[in-house]
Amino acid sequence: MRNYIKISIMASLVLAASACTDLDEELRGDFSEDFDPANPGLGQSGGGTDDGLSAAYAEVLNGTANHGGYFSVTEVSTDEAVITQKGGDWFDGGIWLNMHRHQWQSTNPGLLGAWNQSYAGIAQCNLLLQETKFNAEQVAQLRTLRAYFYWRLMDLFGNVKIVTEPGKDVEQSSRAEVFAFIESELLAVLPDLSTGRTYARANAWGAQALLARIYLNAEVYTGTARYQDAIDAADAVINSGVYDLSSSYADVFSPTNEDNIEHIWVAPFDESVGTGMNLAQMTLHYPSQLTYQLQQQPWNGYSTLEEFYNSYEDGDVRKENNFIVGPQYDIFGNPILDVAFDKADPDGAPVNYTPEINMLAPNGSRQAGARLGKFSFKEKQLPDMDNDFPLFRYAEVLLTKAEASARLNSNWSDPTALMLVNMLRERASVSEYTTMTEEEFLAERGREMFQESSRRTDLIRFGAWGNAWWEKAAHSDPNLNLFPIPNDQIQASQAETFKLTQNPGYD
């Protein structure tokens, strides 16, 4: 009897204990797969659209106008922007100096940023494309957006994996294959895309503008020129009648530039529902915070090269708009001071942005360099800016058609080209060209498209990528036309079925 009691007590203890083996994990503060990403529901007060595509479109907000990704590598590698080493500041292992000198490495975090930002966009497109509830037009938009991200990858890195299903590993494609994929995707979805005006969404004209861009660069991308196709795509946009040049250049980039007539497709930056534009911090000197009453201290990083600044003639409204130069004042009109001014700086403590930069490194003056002001700052600006950033705008389409016409006719003074370029010169209040050289066209395009991540692609297409410019030696290495695939990603791919191969010349 005793034993029976004891045994039953023990048994019940063990049984009671083993009943408690529930190991289900229920997330309480986070969403998991139960949360429908295509139907975010509330939170629309910021003026966004509620088409369910935000998860994918929002990815263009990351990297387009902040530091350490797409914007940085497409600007600092060119002759229109530089990050000088300012004494102990901005050396950063020499990565931005190397980028300026075209001696970048595959470990550059900006390249990794650009890579990851593009694939993050592609991943969100792929996820949404798994949904069944989208109509043909929305599916077409997602495929266009995905093609846009692939264009960035193709343009920067060339040989990448074309992933079209979430989580599915594929073999690395060649640059020409990526080109073919982008083209076929865009052509396939064109009939389904909207032909009306859209805001921050891809429509037929956005797709055509992207086609125009890849055709214009087709020789670089594939070895085969496609100038007529570029003209046709540009004409499709021009003839749509949906877009026009803005009468004011400044308006195209201002904090209130939403829905500007020139915008074909924008990254809709907004200080609260579209964060990711930090140009004010990236370019302004610390005390310039007082000029604009910024809510975050600037970092004193980016400026433009003196030569590039001087490529604008006085009176060019674009010169006035695109740069911040001269003595700086606070909102009460008092000069702003840098108490840690360089002894060598003739201006002393009062901040004065001079187009001339004393040196790239190691002791670039803290106040030297015209600052990047194309996307103008508003007072009391939050850390993130409000200006929409055009991914495609009408002026670029005009320039594409002009260039393609000139190239097709082997004549840089081609009347169509001259006419289109002069439309932009007229708006900029500078005299019209009667004749034009290749160099003049490239410079004109540079002046117009400054700070819009266009310069690198243009310099490569014009064969000017290897030219010497300030603090950058000439080179003729065609391998530099592609960036190296980020080292981290090559390493990470070793765990996958298909391993990434580094671009030629970077092993």
Next chain:
Amino acid sequence: MKKYLLLGLSLILSASLWAQERTVSGTVTDADTGEPVPGANVVVKGTTTGTITDFDGNYQLSVGENTTLVFTFVGYAPLEVAVGSRAVVDASLALDISELSEVVVVGYGSQQKKEITSSVVSLDEESFNKGNINDPSQLLQGKVPGLSVYNKGGDPNETSTIRLRGISTVGANTEPLVVIDGVIGASLNNVDPNDIETINVLKDGSAAAIYGSRGSSGVILVTTKSGKRGGGVSASYNTFVSAATVANEQPIMTPSEYIEAGGNDLGSRTDWQDEVTRTGWSNVHNLSVSGGSDKTTFRVSANYRNINGILEKSGFDQINTRASLNHYALNDRLKIGVNMSLTNRESNYSFNEALRYAVLFNPTAPIRNDQGNFFQAILFDNFNPVAILEQNINDGKRKEMNFNANLEYSLTDQLTVNANYGQQYGDDIRGEYYPRTSLFRGFNRGGLARRSVEDSRFTLFETYATYATGFSNVDLSVSAGYSFQEEEREDFYIELGDFPSDALGYYALETSGDRVTGKQLIDVASSATPESRIIAFFGRLNMTIDNGIFLNASIRREGSTKLGKDNQWGIFPAVGAGVDLTRYLDLGTFNVFKFRAGYGVTGSLPNESGLAQDLVEYDFQEGGRARLTRAANPDLKWEEKAEINVGIDFAAAGGKLSGTIDVYNRDISDFILERTVDAAIYETDRRFENAGKLNTKGIEVALNYQVANGSKFSWTPGIVASSYKTVLEEFIIDEQMRANLGAPGQNSTSMVRVAVGEEIGQIWGPVFTGDVEDGSQVLKDVNGDGNLNTAQGNALEDDGDFEQIGKGIPDLEIGWTNQITYGNWDLNAFFRGAFGHSLVNTFRAFYEPIDPGAINSYNRIKSDKQIPEITNAQFSSLYVEKADFFRLDNITLGYNFDMSSSSSFKSVRAYFSVQNAFTITDYSGIDPDPVLQDRGTVDNGGRLEGQPDVLSPGIDRRYNYFTARTFTLGLNVGF
């Protein structure tokens, strides 16, 4: 859990059913002195039946036929006496020179020290570190071979970093599992150092395997003081007052040196390091009452701590109370125990940033300008350190409570069941306020307030049964049990700006202008972890053969909610064997020579929950979006550590010399790490994975030698030493650079290399030749290819001129204790040292070059290693310093007053103690102690985020607190 308590009750009720045959009684005395020994254990051999002697050494016990009684007491050799037909059995116990009979808590029970076959170190109050110690882990610093306890500088509000045998895990929980009075996962914050009786450290896998998935980083078992049975009631009062002074400042330029070097003279002369530091006075009071009758023991204590650090404002006020009650019933067959503890701490976290900026701020800047306002300027990573401290608020309150109830019942002479239920709660509320006049965090936002609350709960239920038996010369004990652990945490956080007045600080969030205009500036978050559970079944077998051969084996099957569905359950086995060779061989001078070997498997869990599930985040980008931000890893499984430990315990020369040597080999497989994955395939480029393998080999030695042991004079020096080496055996990435130096100007400058097949802790960089050209270091052509390639991005390239320029992990760590008594005086001197490691002196790397572009922003470091010709900051071997050190960590002189027997005081002891008395080192920074993990870089008033990186040791960052030298005067009174 209620049903378990009911079960427990039914156990009690059924207990009276079993009676005993006859009664023996007797007295236990000390063999030398003849004095009675109170509190000695008397156990019927081969059973768990037993009792404890009363205050006069008397006992009474019911026994069966042909039984043998085993008498044991701490410090005495066990004695076995056959009862025969006697009714009175007296025992006189001889002192045990080897102390191997000591009973050691090993998790779900205790064992005699001699039976232990794994690496376990036991420390009692006498051997704890002394002085102003507020964090229990500091009691152990340097005392346990293989246990590293480092608190860089000694911020009173920071807990120490604890590592056992080096890196036991990469991405999982790196801190040892703490068990307080049998409660797994208890918080060391909730036990006052004054209340701790012993601390046992289970070092190897075979000891820790019984704790399964939480045992990989080692186990620290804390036993708090309790009342003694039949010991009467006694009280004690302990107090000390201490003064912490700045031991070491950063060597910086004086104002005149600064001006001469090209700095802008702003007209004043300010010693900023002096301005932000102080002598921190602290006082601590501990009052306890404990006692016990035959049936019941109790102890209650109250602790008050008022601690002030050397950084102005930093410190805390803490009240802690602890109560324990044990009751023995049903002829001692049933033991009921209840423990409770409460802690309330009010902290002023102050701002460690003030120390950084005190080093950097222009020494010619005034504290205040002529108008009486703080001198402030908009510069990068540069704030008036006095203004930071005086303008802003950073404080918080933390409450912790825990209780546990324990039942132990002997069902039969052989079978004992034990059940333990406990809960622990923590509550933390913090507040920060930065007025609009503060350039540090407040100015940008028109005043900034931040509040955060965290609430946590931990529940434990465990039950196990132990069956003890014996036949011929074999003693056997078998245990089996069940463990249920559940943990959850909730938090809430808000940050708002634009306040109309600074007067109300963070108490009037509703007045924030951000409510009208704030947009993204309103920063709000709340979260809750899943109820994360660990469920386990475990068993253990202990066998002693011939009182000379010892076998232990255990197994634990355990599941966790944190892992992938098919990988939630793991099995953690352990075996160990030991033999006392002196029993079988004549080993001459050796009194004890025990050889033991153990093998055990333990696990590690990630800190985070939800890693096996997709994570979808919602934000307002584009007007609102939900997106997958972390791909699930449904295959996530335990990180597993398999460890072999071989050791020798010996005593020689009549017990004068004793020691322990352990060597171990541990393989950590499937270590959990958030790593970069192929961004083309996964939705993000980071994912938690079981990423690789580590191997650590090490040796640990502890030696004690009794130089003198007279009644007038005794001196027992002891030395502990340890060394280990950790190699990365497998990793998805062959080699990788980690640990960014940071801003200003040295981002993308990684300082640590991790490579497959090589040791962890390689500081990696270009090598300074000693020559300077145009203000720049001439770096070495390491590979001799005639082409100097020192661009950071090429650190791992074949043509890159980089090499190992330091080692983050020390080769050898030692502790040397000396306990000397002379009459009523006692002297305790404890030296500690670490050798073979280097530190990156980041202050020098940033601020030592006399950089014309930066000198106007920041003062210069002027160490004895400065090369004044260098004007460009460039990370190199120049800033990696050997940090070997030898330190008189603690010296304590005490005096025990003679008490007449008529005095109402039983004992009175006064002592004076100095912590960090002196350090011998060539390191030019603040503190040469190794840095075992890296918390990354932070600047310009930003905040540290993310998990510390254990793969990047050796970086002395700019946010470390200054070290203190502390003088303590204390008094212990017994009533």
